Amino acid sequence: MKSLDKVLHSTSATLARRLDKVFADLEVLAEATVKIISPAGTSRAMLEALKPVVERIVVEEGGLVDSAGVSVAPGLLTDATTWHQWWSFIGGQLVFIPHNLNPASINYYDYTEMTWFARPLASGRPELTGPYLDFGGANMKVVTASKPVLHESLTAGVAGADLSMDFIERTFLGGLGRRTEHIALITETGKVVASNSARFAPGTRFEGPRAELDSVPVEVAGLAAPPWHLIVAA
Numbered sequence: 001m002k003s004l005d006k007v008l009h010s011t012s013a014t015l016a017r018r019l020d021k022v023f024a025d026l027e028v029l030a031e032a033t034v035k036i037i038s039p040a041g042t043s044r045a046m047l048e049a050l051k052p053v054v055e056r057i058v059v060e061e062g063g064l065v066d067s068a069g070v071s072v073a074p075g076l077l078t079d080a081t082t083w084h085q086w087w088s089f090i091g092g093q094l095v096f097i098p099h100n101l102n103p104a105s106i107n108y109y110d111y112t113e114m115t116w117f118a119r120p121l122a123s124g125r126p127e128l129t130g131p132y133l134d135f136g137g138a139n140m141k142v143v144t145a146s147k148p149v150l151h152e153s154l155t156a157g158v159a160g161a162d163l164s165m166d167f168i169e170r171t172f173l174g175g176l177g178r179r180t181e182h183i184a185l186i187t188e189t190g191k192v193v194a195s196n197s198a199r200f201a202p203g204t205r206f207e208g209p210r211a212e213l214d215s216v217p218v219e220v221a222g223l224a225a226p227p228w229h230l231i232v233a234a
Helices: 004-036 044-060 115-123 165-176
Strands: 065-072 083-090 093-096 127-133 141-151 154-163 183-186 192-195 216-218 228-232
Touching (some): 004 044, 004 065, 004 141, 004 154, 004 165, 004 216, 004 228, 044 065, 044 083, 044 093, 115 127, 115 141, 115 154, 141 165, 154 165, 165 183
Antiparallel strands (some): 065 083, 065 154, 083 093, 127 141, 141 154, 183 192, 216 228
Protein backbone atom coordinates (compact mmCIF):
# COMPACT_ATOMS: atom_id res chain seq x y z
CA MET A 1 0.00 0.00 0.00
CA LYS A 2 1.22 3.51 -0.83
CA SER A 3 2.25 5.73 2.05
CA LEU A 4 -0.32 8.27 3.21
CA ASP A 5 1.92 11.12 2.08
CA LYS A 6 2.13 9.76 -1.48
CA VAL A 7 -1.62 9.18 -1.61
CA LEU A 8 -2.38 12.71 -0.45
CA HIS A 9 -0.01 14.26 -2.98
CA SER A 10 -1.20 12.12 -5.89
CA THR A 11 -4.86 12.85 -5.05
CA SER A 12 -4.07 16.55 -4.76
CA ALA A 13 -2.33 16.52 -8.15
CA THR A 14 -5.29 14.77 -9.82
CA LEU A 15 -7.78 17.28 -8.43
CA ALA A 16 -5.54 20.20 -9.40
CA ARG A 17 -5.24 18.96 -13.00
CA ARG A 18 -9.01 18.73 -13.36
CA LEU A 19 -9.61 22.17 -11.86
CA ASP A 20 -6.84 23.72 -13.98
CA LYS A 21 -8.58 22.31 -17.06
CA VAL A 22 -11.88 23.89 -16.01
CA PHE A 23 -10.27 27.31 -15.70
CA ALA A 24 -8.55 26.87 -19.05
CA ASP A 25 -11.98 26.13 -20.52
CA LEU A 26 -13.42 29.23 -18.88
CA GLU A 27 -10.67 31.28 -20.49
CA VAL A 28 -11.83 29.97 -23.88
CA LEU A 29 -15.41 30.91 -22.96
CA ALA A 30 -14.28 34.38 -21.87
CA GLU A 31 -12.41 34.91 -25.14
CA ALA A 32 -15.47 33.83 -27.13
CA THR A 33 -17.58 36.29 -25.15
CA VAL A 34 -15.19 39.15 -25.88
CA LYS A 35 -15.47 38.45 -29.61
CA ILE A 36 -19.25 38.88 -29.39
CA ILE A 37 -19.18 42.14 -27.48
CA SER A 38 -19.71 45.02 -29.87
CA PRO A 39 -18.80 48.67 -29.26
CA ALA A 40 -22.07 49.53 -31.00
CA GLY A 41 -24.04 47.46 -28.51
CA THR A 42 -24.60 43.83 -27.57
CA SER A 43 -27.99 42.15 -27.28
CA ARG A 44 -29.03 39.06 -25.35
CA ALA A 45 -29.63 37.14 -28.59
CA MET A 46 -26.00 37.59 -29.61
CA LEU A 47 -24.88 35.58 -26.58
CA GLU A 48 -26.67 32.50 -27.93
CA ALA A 49 -23.57 32.06 -30.11
CA LEU A 50 -21.75 30.88 -26.96
CA LYS A 51 -23.79 27.67 -26.78
CA PRO A 52 -21.39 25.50 -28.90
CA VAL A 53 -18.48 26.67 -26.72
CA VAL A 54 -20.31 25.75 -23.52
CA GLU A 55 -21.45 22.42 -24.98
CA ARG A 56 -17.89 21.51 -25.88
CA ILE A 57 -16.71 22.38 -22.37
CA VAL A 58 -19.41 20.31 -20.67
CA VAL A 59 -18.85 17.29 -22.92
CA GLU A 60 -15.05 17.37 -22.73
CA GLU A 61 -15.08 17.71 -18.94
CA GLY A 62 -16.79 14.32 -18.79
CA GLY A 63 -19.12 14.90 -15.86
CA LEU A 64 -17.17 17.43 -13.82
CA VAL A 65 -19.08 20.46 -15.19
CA ASP A 66 -22.86 20.36 -14.68
CA SER A 67 -23.58 23.77 -16.17
CA ALA A 68 -21.78 26.82 -17.46
CA GLY A 69 -22.24 30.19 -19.05
CA VAL A 70 -21.63 33.92 -18.81
CA SER A 71 -23.16 36.47 -16.45
CA VAL A 72 -23.06 39.93 -17.97
CA ALA A 73 -22.03 43.04 -16.09
CA PRO A 74 -24.95 45.45 -15.44
CA GLY A 75 -25.54 48.07 -18.11
CA LEU A 76 -23.59 46.36 -20.89
CA LEU A 77 -26.47 45.06 -22.99
CA THR A 78 -28.78 47.14 -25.15
CA ASP A 79 -31.95 45.19 -24.30
CA ALA A 80 -31.54 44.20 -20.64
CA THR A 81 -30.00 45.66 -17.50
CA THR A 82 -28.55 42.28 -16.50
CA TRP A 83 -28.42 38.88 -18.17
CA HIS A 84 -27.43 35.37 -17.07
CA GLN A 85 -26.66 33.31 -20.18
CA TRP A 86 -26.46 29.88 -18.55
CA TRP A 87 -26.89 26.31 -19.79
CA SER A 88 -27.15 22.96 -17.99
CA PHE A 89 -26.51 19.48 -19.35
CA ILE A 90 -29.80 17.62 -18.86
CA GLY A 91 -30.64 14.23 -20.37
CA GLY A 92 -27.69 14.40 -22.74
CA GLN A 93 -28.67 17.83 -24.05
CA LEU A 94 -27.54 21.36 -23.28
CA VAL A 95 -30.55 23.30 -22.02
CA PHE A 96 -30.78 27.05 -21.42
CA ILE A 97 -31.77 27.76 -17.81
CA PRO A 98 -33.95 30.87 -17.43
CA HIS A 99 -33.57 32.93 -14.26
CA ASN A 100 -35.91 35.56 -12.84
CA LEU A 101 -34.00 38.81 -13.36
CA ASN A 102 -36.88 41.12 -12.44
CA PRO A 103 -35.86 43.17 -9.35
CA ALA A 104 -39.52 43.65 -8.44
CA SER A 105 -40.14 39.91 -8.17
CA ILE A 106 -39.99 37.96 -4.91
CA ASN A 107 -37.96 35.32 -6.77
CA TYR A 108 -35.47 37.82 -8.16
CA TYR A 109 -32.11 36.18 -8.89
CA ASP A 110 -29.56 38.92 -8.31
CA TYR A 111 -26.40 37.23 -9.48
CA THR A 112 -24.45 40.48 -9.07
CA GLU A 113 -24.59 39.90 -5.30
CA MET A 114 -23.37 36.32 -5.54
CA THR A 115 -19.88 35.57 -4.27
CA TRP A 116 -18.95 33.66 -7.43
CA PHE A 117 -19.73 36.81 -9.46
CA ALA A 118 -18.47 39.54 -7.14
CA ARG A 119 -15.15 38.01 -6.08
CA PRO A 120 -13.56 37.53 -9.52
CA LEU A 121 -14.61 41.05 -10.49
CA ALA A 122 -12.98 42.41 -7.33
CA SER A 123 -9.79 40.32 -7.62
CA GLY A 124 -9.50 40.24 -11.40
CA ARG A 125 -8.53 36.56 -11.08
CA PRO A 126 -10.12 33.08 -11.09
CA GLU A 127 -12.10 32.04 -8.02
CA LEU A 128 -13.56 28.83 -6.56
CA THR A 129 -16.73 29.40 -4.55
CA GLY A 130 -18.58 26.89 -2.41
CA PRO A 131 -19.89 24.43 -1.61
CA TYR A 132 -23.10 26.45 -1.32
CA LEU A 133 -26.78 25.81 -1.88
CA ASP A 134 -27.73 27.17 -5.30
CA PHE A 135 -31.29 28.39 -4.78
CA GLY A 136 -31.30 30.14 -8.14
CA GLY A 137 -30.65 27.01 -10.15
CA ALA A 138 -30.93 23.37 -9.17
CA ASN A 139 -31.44 23.86 -5.41
CA MET A 140 -28.45 21.67 -4.67
CA LYS A 141 -24.96 22.08 -3.25
CA VAL A 142 -22.50 23.21 -5.89
CA VAL A 143 -19.00 24.55 -6.30
CA THR A 144 -18.65 27.31 -8.87
CA ALA A 145 -15.47 28.07 -10.79
CA SER A 146 -15.52 31.59 -12.21
CA LYS A 147 -13.26 34.16 -13.80
CA PRO A 148 -13.69 37.74 -15.02
CA VAL A 149 -14.39 38.51 -18.67
CA LEU A 150 -12.30 41.55 -19.55
CA HIS A 151 -12.65 43.51 -22.79
CA GLU A 152 -9.94 46.15 -23.11
CA SER A 153 -10.64 48.44 -20.13
CA LEU A 154 -14.19 47.12 -19.77
CA THR A 155 -15.29 44.45 -17.31
CA ALA A 156 -17.83 42.57 -19.39
CA GLY A 157 -18.92 40.06 -16.78
CA VAL A 158 -18.00 36.64 -15.44
CA ALA A 159 -17.56 33.26 -17.13
CA GLY A 160 -18.48 30.43 -14.80
CA ALA A 161 -19.07 26.72 -14.41
CA ASP A 162 -20.96 24.81 -11.73
CA LEU A 163 -18.99 21.72 -10.75
CA SER A 164 -20.48 18.36 -9.82
CA MET A 165 -20.00 17.64 -6.13
CA ASP A 166 -20.50 13.94 -6.87
CA PHE A 167 -17.72 13.98 -9.46
CA ILE A 168 -15.33 15.76 -7.11
CA GLU A 169 -16.14 13.26 -4.35
CA ARG A 170 -15.58 10.28 -6.67
CA THR A 171 -12.25 11.70 -7.80
CA PHE A 172 -11.25 12.35 -4.19
CA LEU A 173 -12.26 8.90 -2.95
CA GLY A 174 -10.77 7.17 -5.98
CA GLY A 175 -7.43 8.83 -5.30
CA LEU A 176 -7.44 7.88 -1.63
CA GLY A 177 -8.44 4.27 -2.11
CA ARG A 178 -9.10 2.22 1.01
CA ARG A 179 -7.61 4.30 3.82
CA THR A 180 -8.44 4.03 7.50
CA GLU A 181 -7.45 7.64 8.19
CA HIS A 182 -10.20 10.26 8.23
CA ILE A 183 -9.40 12.68 5.41
CA ALA A 184 -11.26 15.74 4.18
CA LEU A 185 -10.93 18.07 1.21
CA ILE A 186 -11.52 21.57 2.55
CA THR A 187 -11.71 25.09 1.11
CA GLU A 188 -9.60 28.07 2.16
CA THR A 189 -12.30 28.94 4.73
CA GLY A 190 -12.40 25.42 6.18
CA LYS A 191 -15.60 24.27 4.49
CA VAL A 192 -15.69 20.57 3.59
CA VAL A 193 -15.92 19.76 -0.13
CA ALA A 194 -15.56 15.97 0.23
CA SER A 195 -14.43 13.44 2.81
CA ASN A 196 -14.09 9.72 3.42
CA SER A 197 -15.75 9.98 6.83
CA ALA A 198 -19.28 10.57 8.05
CA ARG A 199 -17.72 12.93 10.59
CA PHE A 200 -17.23 15.58 7.91
CA ALA A 201 -20.26 16.24 5.72
CA PRO A 202 -19.82 18.29 2.53
CA GLY A 203 -20.83 21.90 3.01
CA THR A 204 -20.13 21.90 6.77
CA ARG A 205 -17.11 23.45 8.43
CA PHE A 206 -14.21 21.15 9.27
CA GLU A 207 -14.13 20.79 13.04
CA GLY A 208 -11.82 18.79 15.24
CA PRO A 209 -8.08 18.29 15.70
CA ARG A 210 -5.80 17.67 12.77
CA ALA A 211 -3.18 14.96 12.59
CA GLU A 212 0.49 15.86 12.85
CA LEU A 213 0.94 15.34 9.12
CA ASP A 214 0.85 18.69 7.35
CA SER A 215 -2.06 19.36 5.05
CA VAL A 216 -1.51 19.06 1.30
CA PRO A 217 -2.66 21.94 -0.94
CA VAL A 218 -4.53 21.45 -4.21
CA GLU A 219 -2.47 23.90 -6.26
CA VAL A 220 -4.60 25.51 -8.98
CA ALA A 221 -2.79 28.10 -11.08
CA GLY A 222 -3.82 31.73 -10.80
CA LEU A 223 -6.43 31.48 -8.04
CA ALA A 224 -7.00 34.68 -6.09
CA ALA A 225 -7.75 32.85 -2.84
CA PRO A 226 -5.54 30.30 -1.06
CA PRO A 227 -5.95 26.74 -2.42
CA TRP A 228 -8.09 23.92 -1.15
CA HIS A 229 -6.31 21.44 1.13
CA LEU A 230 -6.42 17.75 1.95
CA ILE A 231 -6.55 17.45 5.73
CA VAL A 232 -6.04 14.37 7.88
CA ALA A 233 -8.08 14.36 11.09
CA ALA A 234 -6.53 13.12 14.32
